[in-house]
Amino acid sequence: MDEHDLPSVFPPRLDDAEGPARPLGEEEKRARVESALIACGLRRVGVEEPPEPDERQSTIRELRPRRAPAEPRALTASKKRRVRAAVFAAVFVSGTAAAAITVGWTPLASWLAPAVEESPPKPPPVKLAPTSPALRAPLPQEPLASAEPSVVVPEAPLEETRLPSRQADTRTIPSNAPVAAEDLLGEANALRGQRRYGQALNKYLEVVRRHPGSPQAGAARLAAATLRLEHEHDPQGAIALLENGGVGQVPEAQYLLGESYRAAGRSEREQEVLRSFVARHPNHPLAPKARRRLEALDGDDAAHEER
Amino acid sequence: MPERDSVEDYVLAGLATLAAEGDPHATERLFHALLPRMRNLARYLVRGDQDVDDLTQEALVAVFRGLNTYRGDGPFRAWADRVAARRIFRSIEERRAHTRWLASDDPDTVQHGVEASASYLWRRALAGSLDQLSWEQRQAVVLHFVVGMTVPEVATEVGVPIETLRSRLRLGMSKLKALFAEELESRAG
Numbered sequence A: 001m002d003e004h005d006l007p008s009v010f011p012p013r014l015d016d017a018e019g020p021a022r023p024l025g026e027e028e029k030r031a032r033v034e035s036a037l038i039a040c041g042l043r044r045v046g047v048e049e050p051p052e053p054d055e056r057q058s059t060i061r062e063l064r065p066r067r068a069p070a071e072p073r074a075l076t077a078s079k080k081r082r083v084r085a086a087v088f089a090a091v092f093v094s095g096t097a098a099a100a101i102t103v104g105w106t107p108l109a110s111w112l113a114p115a116v117e118e119s120p121p122k123p124p125p126v127k128l129a130p131t132s133p134a135l136r137a138p139l140p141q142e143p144l145a146s147a148e149p150s151v152v153v154p155e156a157p158l159e160e161t162r163l164p165s166r167q168a169d170t171r172t173i174p175s176n177a178p179v180a181a182e183d184l185l186g187e188a189n190a191l192r193g194q195r196r197y198g199q200a201l202n203k204y205l206e207v208v209r210r211h212p213g214s215p216q217a218g219a220a221r222l223a224a225a226t227l228r229l230e231h232e233h234d235p236q237g238a239i240a241l242l243e244n245g246g247v248g249q250v251p252e253a254q255y256l257l258g259e260s261y262r263a264a265g266r267s268e269r270e271q272e273v274l275r276s277f278v279a280r281h282p283n284h285p286l287a288p289k290a291r292r293r294l295e296a297l298d299g300d301d302a303a304h305e306e307r
Numbered sequence B: 001m002p003e004r005d006s007v008e009d010y011v012l013a014g015l016a017t018l019a020a021e022g023d024p025h026a027t028e029r030l031f032h033a034l035l036p037r038m039r040n041l042a043r044y045l046v047r048g049d050q051d052v053d054d055l056t057q058e059a060l061v062a063v064f065r066g067l068n069t070y071r072g073d074g075p076f077r078a079w080a081d082r083v084a085a086r087r088i089f090r091s092i093e094e095r096r097a098h099t100r101w102l103a104s105d106d107p108d109t110v111q112h113g114v115e116a117s118a119s120y121l122w123r124r125a126l127a128g129s130l131d132q133l134s135w136e137q138r139q140a141v142v143l144h145f146v147v148g149m150t151v152p153e154v155a156t157e158v159g160v161p162i163e164t165l166r167s168r169l170r171l172g173m174s175k176l177k178a179l180f181a182e183e184l185e186s187r188a189g
Helices: A026-039 A079-103 A106-116 A158-162 A166-172 A181-193 A197-210 A215-230 A235-243 A251-263 A267-280 A287-306 B007-020 B024-045 B052-065 B076-098 B118-131 B135-146 B151-158 B162-188
Strands: none
Touching (some): A026 B052, A181 A215, A197 A215, A215 B007, A251 A287, B007 B024, B024 B052, B024 B076, B024 B135, B076 B135, B118 B162
16 A cells, blocks of 8 residues: 555544445445435336436426426527536526525525426425525515615615715725625526526626635526526526636536537537546436437448448 | 535525425435435444345435424535434334344455546545444444534434543544554555
């Protein structure tokens, strides 16, 4: 054993690396998870699992956002692709909703609700514990852009109200007032939940800009990239967000990057990214779809060479 | 100290939210993500490999059943570690009371023909050393140093005064270091 390879902390903190438990093969892992699901009552013994979800039946299809508003005819050709992007968006919805929960902002627990849609609202299953009275405040109904910066303006004398001075305003409400990353992310999530995608995108980008090193920035990058691809039809913008900022290790980000390259018509890069995704995350629920796409791309290449 | 929040933690917490609603796909993904960690935790706590997978399953079920109690006030993995550690700890206590103090280790080989990394061998040696500690010292060392529970948390969990727990930690770590040095020597020789 080379001492240079040894962990510096003794004993090491718990992690997902190999050891001390013996490594399992992929089949064994699946079997263990299956057993646990059976023990939780989520699977029945001897009942075959439904077939691998296809592109219309995502593993998270329940979260797919409601049908998008009618698109211009030119865009309907890429509908299938956008459905997949929406599926990915739903994957991310789950993650960012957790961010809301993590920071304890009750209104943000409804992040999931708009995406589930069509069914009567259910009480949130996860009990949230708001961390401060400010965070318990209800979500503002008016556009958040007008509420920004989110500082309460003290009542001013009538004269000043009549003749508001821009200078005075900036003194009262500094535009660079620090806003916590989780609060910004929460605002962005809420806007997205209200389907105000443009504003949500701007708010996500604000998280990235103001808090570049925070974990919320990673989540925001992923969400912003999803919106750019899905609603702005801007794959290059999505690629720019995903190629930078250290979100490349997140499986969903890798997959979305592949989708973005596909939308941008850069199939060679798409292949590279999807291959890397499948190699790194062979058991990810999106891996079968990535494999199918790779097969299709390989088939296209072969046909091209034959010609 | 819980490990720092990461994007992965947010994603896991999101899956946990869906799993708490009974979404089987989210639960499956959550279990896949937690499986290696839970197996490692079980092996740190239990003597030998034989019971690792049974204990892991119990831990995953405990995490699933406890999802509604996750309030989101810390990283999801840190919360899951604690829930799993408590479940495994109780299972081992029950087994010790009713049957056996868990089987000794299998031959220390790596399955699937995979070449073992230095880190893996190091951790196996550590687990071998932990196997030689008393149960009381082992649980104290693992819950505090490996899982990251605070001294008062561990003392409450195992039901002893804080001073007793500190003593177990001190003696346990001292013995563990000595055993580990021997273990490394014997493996090198």
